[in-house]
Amino acid sequence: MDLNAKISCKNCKHGWGNFKNLTAKELEIVNENRFQANFQAGEIIFKQGSPVSNAVFLINGMAKIYIEGFDKKRMMVGIAKPKALIAGPGTFVDDRHHYSVAALTDVTACFIKMDVLKDFVNTNGKFAEGWLRDISQKALGTFYKFLSHTQKKMHGRLAETLLYLADEVHNSDDFTMLLSRQELGELSGMAKESVVRILKDLAQDNIIEDKCPHIKILNRKKLQMISNMG
Template sequence: MGKKNLSNIEISEYLSDMWAPLNEDQRKFLSNNYILQNYKKNEIIYDEEETPKYLMCLLSGKVKIYKDGVGGRSQIIRMIKPVEYFGYRAYFANEDYVTAAAAFEPSILCLIPLEVMTKLVSENCELAMFFIKQLSIDLGIADERTVNLTQKHIRGRLAESLLFLKESYGLEEDGYTLSIYLSREDLANLSNMTTSNAIRTLSNFASERIIAIDGRKIKIIDVEKLTKISQIG
């Protein structure tokens, strides 16, 4: 993994929400205490039971937060897109990581030591409120996702995952193809189902002309019908 420092101009642009409430001294302090880290596709960013060291912000690429369950089967908890912060909840809860994170594709992260964040948050109420809001949003999403993954049927769960990927990463220039290519296993792990069920349900959606499949590329043809399936559950 290569490392290099970001310039002050770059960090102020990438981390604008975090940068804005800081005073001049705090900006200088932050500018001297972060690194840019490159991760290869499928490279582990952090693992379960590791001690948190950094607040992480994804600058480019795609990252999955996941947890290994019974029988080694993974459950994807969250998908991170630029520019989102992650990796800090466990630190403020005085815990080791209960999840793991890995790069879906070549990704660049900004890493800020959590001791630096503690100092900045303790000095700056506006920054503290920003991260309280971020944690609150993440908790709300997690609560809703827990209900959906346990109460919706297979079709509803897969439809929801496809719509989630569309909202998170957008579509390619054709206006139909998801801008993220997942393996069937990853899509199953995101939807809380077996890989065989994911493959079968995708095939059913394709035969119903809701989506079109070309390898790992998925085109959403009928977003209205997909939304209805997700809502019905």
């Protein structure tokens, strides 16, 4: 696979859904303001606090999105995949990133000058509306996650995380865990030791199979129930 092959935004399969609202001419401008870069697993793609100069999209690979909170304690917001715009809510507020993004696998990322995209908001109403929808969708996701973190107990939160990984990230009930126990904890809002213990509980009840980097959901119905009940 030749990752350096000239891909144009016009025929890109990894592009943002909202790009369908752009005209051919506008897409051409996007393409002219596009940069590509490779990251190894573990490398930081952008850092909380730095200026939002580009919109970022993953062409392949996955990355974690996380906030560095009080006394360096981390909260993982989610996992980024291709096709989704990665650019924080700071874009229209203070031009600063409000979270960091780091590659979980080897990643090829596409950077598009933010000024160019922002300009289209003024000239292309459908694009503006698409962006409003995008931001709103993410805000809703954050809302729901907030609720779940403050109202569910640990078992419910971890069950929810496992379902998220299966459904949204790997599209399979049988996957290789990308995240360490520490990171699973940051994503589910608990200590790494708690992650270990709860995974053990779930395995003992035959709800999941955990052959360490491999996870298999054996009883989705029960897992769903644990997630719902909290």
